[in-house]
Amino acid sequence: MKTEFEHAVKDYLADCKREGIHPEKPASGKLLLRVPPEIHGRALVAAQAAGKSLNQWATEVLQHAVQPGG
Template sequence: MNTMTHKGYTARIDFDERDDIFVGRVLGLRTIISFHADNVARLRAEFEAAVDDFLRDCEEQGIKPEKPASGRLLLRVPPEVHGAALVAAQAAGKSLNQWATEVLQNAAQASTA
């Protein structure tokens, strides 16, 4: 997956072969923020402008801008998965939080490679 990042917001980039343009969409938000351009330099400029416009609109409306992630994650898993994860974390000499963070980070990096 191709991505761009600006001010903590990440966009997924795809190529629309039919229209011969790059298309981007900011990930992790309920608000839809999309943009497009016919070259990479223009696409980056459009992405940055879209994020900046979003942040400016939020400020003008007096609302807190939605962030892609807070850093807190609540998971509900079967007890046997929880137990196995706890054993794996302890075997690695880590807390469950440290272990889970590493596992999630590795999985996320593998899926974007």
């Protein structure tokens, strides 16, 4: 199975090179944002008002923003 995966990755990278496109890197799921203290504070207040952690609240806001029509 490992060998099949390695072949699939090599094929994908070769296809990207042939097509002249940059291969996509998988996202880790970790995101560090640098925002002004005022925005950070307002986000904390909004999360608390929604009864959520800042992480839960920000995830929902980002999810809404990236949805088609969002």
